[in-house]
Amino acid sequence: MSKDKHSNDPRRAACTAITIFLLLAGVTLLVLWLVYRPHKPRFTVIGAAIYGLNATTPPLMSTTMQFSVLIKNPNRRVSIYYDRLSAFVSYRNQAITPQVLLPPLHQGKHTAVSVSPVIGGTAVPVSVEVSNGLVVDEAYGVVGLRLIFQGKVRWKAGAIKTAHYGLYVKCDVLMGLKKGLVGPVPLLGVTPCDVDV
Template sequence: MASSPRNTLRALCIIITIFLLLAGLAVLIVWLIYRPHKPQFTVVGAAIYDLNTTCPPFISTSMQFTLVTRNPNRRVSIMYDKLTAYVSYRNQALTPSLALPPLYHATKSTVALSPVLGGAGVPVSVEVSNGLVMDEAYGVVALSVVLLGRLRWKAGAIKTLRYGVYVKCDVWVGLKKGFVGQVPLLGSPKCKVDI
C-alpha cells in the first residue's frame, strides 16, 4: 500500500519539528551551563603625581589608579583586546587615552591593573578647569576612570565574537593643592560595566 504525498509531507514536518526542538533544547542547556557573567571592576587605590591647571585651556596630569577586576565565571574565561584607559572630570577627558596590553582573565580569578595615565596637556573647557581648581581647593575631587575596548568569552575551545566593553569607575579622591603621591579614596563604588 503506497503512502500519499500528504502523509509523507506530514511525517517530514514532524521530523523537522522534533529536530528543531531538540537542537533548541541543546542550545538552551549549553547556554545555562556556560552563561557568561560580566566582569566586575573596582578602584582600590589612587596616586596623583601632577595636576597642572595653570595654563588654561590645557591641563597636564599624571595619575595612577589601581583597578581590580574579577571574573565571576566558573567555566568561562575572558579575553580583552584593544583596551584603552583615560581619566575624566565632569564627563571631559583629563588625560589622553592609553592603550593597555591584551589581558587574559582566567575563570574565577582576580587581576590588578595599575596604569599611569597622563602626559601632554589636554584641552578642556573653562568650566572644567575652574571646577577642578575649586574642587582641589576644597580638598575633594570627583574623577572617573574609563576603560574602553573589546572582549571575548572563551569556554574550552569555543570563543565568542568580540563585544564592545565600556567600564566607568566614579571615584572621590582627597586632594590638596601641591600634594603629590598616594591620595585617599573617599568613595569608590563598584564600577559600571556595559557590554
C-alpha cells in the same frame, strides 16, 4: 485507504523528523546557554596616585595619574579576553587626559586580576569651567573624577569563543586631594564601577 496513504507519506515523516531535531537542538542550546551563560566582569578602583596636576594654564591641562583597578571574572566556566582596551580620566564629563592603550588581557575562570595603568603625561585642551572647577575642588580637598575604560571583550567556554562585544566601564572616584600633594591619595569610599557590554 486514504488514511494509510497519509501515514506512510515520506514528506510527513521528514517534516516530523526535522521538527523533532530542531526541538532537541533548541533544548540543548538552551541548557548550554544556562550552564555557560557569561556574566560581565566587575571592575573596582582600589587605589589612586597623583604624580602631577597642572590646571593653572588654560586652555591646556596636564596631569599624570595612576589607578589600581581590581577586575573580577565571576564566571566559573568561562574565561574572558580583553582586546583593544584603553583608559582615560574625565572631570565634569570632559577628558582631562589622553587615551592610553593597555595591553591585551586574558582572565581565567573565576579569577581576579589587578591592573595599574599610568594615565596622562600629555597636555590636553580643557574648558575654563573644568580648569577652574578642578582648582576649586583641589583647594577644598575633595576631587571627583571618572576613570573610563573602553575596548572589546569576548568570552571563551571550552573551545568556543564568542564574537567581540563592546566594553564600556565608568568608575566614579572621589579622592582626598590637596594642592601640591604627590603620590598616593586616599579614596573617599570604594564603589564598584558601572560595566556595560
